[in-house]
Amino acid sequence: MKVIVDNKIPYIREAVEQIADEVVYLSGSGFTAGNVRDADALVIRTRTRCNRELLEGSKVKFIATATIGFDHIDVDYCREAGIEWQNCPGCNAGSVEQYLHSVLLLLKRRKGMRLEDTCLGIVGVGHVGSRVERMARSLGLRVLLNDPPRADRGEAGFVDLSVLARECDMITFHTPLNRNGKYDTFHLADAGFFAELQRKPLIINTSRGEVIETLALLDALKTGRISDAVIDTWENEPDINLELLQQVFLGTPHIAGYSADGKSNATRMALEALCRFFHLQADFKIVPPALPPMTYSSDPEEAFLQVYDPTRDSDALKRHPEEFERLRGNYPLRREIVSSAIGGGRETIF
């Protein structure tokens, strides 16, 4: 079996080389029709568009994407061509939760936001959104949830987007990018959405850039219809809107999911899917490398931000937006450590 693997997927080499007869590593954008033609399977990230142009006439039978999102896979074409695929549901949801948790602490510290007086709207309450809900409630925020697919399945506890627009001081997006159908999310936040907002909320997007219409967001920022924004996912990555980048409170290069824990989950789940598809024994361990010991502040919030402060990623991108892909590709994967594990005294962990 020949497998082509994205060369930025961490912790994968030893395991995949045991599983496959031949392994070729390519950059995400380096997958071409010519070099996938004789492959049986691809293990990719968000940077490889799997469509007719790439796959037609190839031997590829299976694609594993080591990501939660799968909007880079043309699922209709894959069905038509008989190519099976698998994403890694929930693999890095903990990492996105960590990112949001740090963002809330920074808003409290730097903008004086009183979290217990803040109403947070969550759009899309799946693997990530439900973790964000729990975390936000634990910090004392009031939370409103919007998830029409879940509401339509008869689940309770959801409200319309118009209620979020009326009541929320902060709105965070955690939907997939659906480009059509009843639950289309392409430009879900458009000029009409921003016009409805009543409380000048802060907008957070860690889902997919195309869920928010960039120019409408920029206009809402300039006209004060929103108070600020935190943006991790952008339209047209890596050629992002530079004016928006310089205006937002935090602008990061699509790294909310970049914890070592999330990446190792993704690698393991992608390889397990590959083994299931080809009926192979899944006999490998994927664990993130141990990090050197560190000493943490006795203040739990300070310690949480020591573990991960998105300001450093935002400052790096604002200084060098042209390095969007390099900042992602060479990212020093962080660890997910919950604040309860590091509170209550100066201590050394890991």
Ligand SMILES: NC(=O)C1=CN([C@@H]2O[C@H](COP(=O)(O)OP(=O)(O)OC[C@H]3O[C@@H](n4cnc5c(N)ncnc54)[C@H](O)[C@@H]3O)[C@@H](O)[C@H]2O)C=CC1
């Ligand atoms: N920035 C980053 O590094 C990362 C980004 N992501 C992105 O985060 C997003 C959420 O991921 P998960 O929670 O794991 O996905 P999920 O599939 O578990 O949950 C998505 C939720 O959105 C809901 N939804 C679908 N259409 C909707 C609509 N029109 N309006 C409101 N809700 C809708 C679904 O019913 C579901 O509950 C995805 O776009 C994923 O690609 C995920 C991981 C890392």
Ligand SMILES: O=C(O)C(=O)[C@H](O)COP(=O)(O)O
């Ligand atoms: O899992 C997802 O969905 C994401 O957005 C990933 O964090 C993106 O990571 P890459 O696949 O682009 O490394």
